[in-house]
Amino acid sequence: MTNNTAPCSREAEDLAAQRVEIVRTYFRMVDAGDPGLLDLYTDDVELFFPKFGYGRGRDDMIEFARRLWLDLGSIAHDIEGLDVMVSGDHVIVEGREWGTLADGTPWPDGSVSSGRFCNVFTFRGSAISSVHIYADPDIASAHAEKVRQLHRGP
DSSP states (O other), X not given: OOOXXXXXXXXXXXXXXXXXXXXXXXXXXXXXXXXXXXXXXXXXXXXXXXXXXXEXXXXXXXXXXXXXXXXEEEEEEOSTTOEXXXXXXXXXXXXXXXXXXXXXXXXXXXXXXXXXXXXXEEEETTEEEEEEEEEOSOTTOOOHHHHHHHOOOO
């Protein structure tokens, strides 16, 4: 009797490892502002980001990036410190990010905003078919009224 599950399991492990490395590459490319990032996506990639909503396709990804960079001067992710979980075709990532606004203001502020995010990637083969980004778009805590309403304070 032979064990036919080992090759499938090994293939699944290899694919999972490949996808995790693609996600790490994604963050390196985002940090570098590398337009080659689009090559990691399927043509019909789906995007979700708070205040942007849903987008579909590479043109929407380009438009999202254009809008995001209107306020950003730089962005960096703690790639080595990412908390990564693989489940089927999904790679879920929680981590930290920081940078500067276009005017040079550093973020997060360390008080209200902490630079925490969670991304849920869905893969089709070795290409990203969906990325849902869960992060507070108010990275500099500029929405004073909402901060006053929700912030618990020290």
